[in-house]
Amino acid sequence: MGYIKANDILPDHLLKAIQEFVDGRCIYIPRRDDCRKAWGENSSSKEITAARNAEIFSGYTNGVSVKVLAEQYFLSDKAVYKIIGMEKRRIPGFCK
Numbered sequence: 001m002g003y004i005k006a007n008d009i010l011p012d013h014l015l016k017a018i019q020e021f022v023d024g025r026c027i028y029i030p031r032r033d034d035c036r037k038a039w040g041e042n043s044s045s046k047e048i049t050a051a052r053n054a055e056i057f058s059g060y061t062n063g064v065s066v067k068v069l070a071e072q073y074f075l076s077d078k079a080v081y082k083i084i085g086m087e088k089r090r091i092p093g094f095c096k
Helices: 012-022 045-061 066-072 077-090
Strands: none
Touching: 045 066, 045 077, 066 077
16 A cells, blocks of 8 residues: 555645644554455455365364374464364364
């Protein structure tokens, strides 16, 4: 995201009002709630992570230890346990 000069896009009265609060400082103006995108919406990150988590869970249910999964996916043991817990909750009636 690049910077845009406020005096190139804002009306003079609005620019002066903003300067009363943040004269010369950089501010971030967030997107409107109706224009926000969910995490991973611009890339395939969400799908890649979901596939990885499914692979981890599959390995776990097939007897691969948490320690081995953590090393294989470059995660901590705690992260693997969290993924396993999330995947278990996604499957109704899963007990193991």
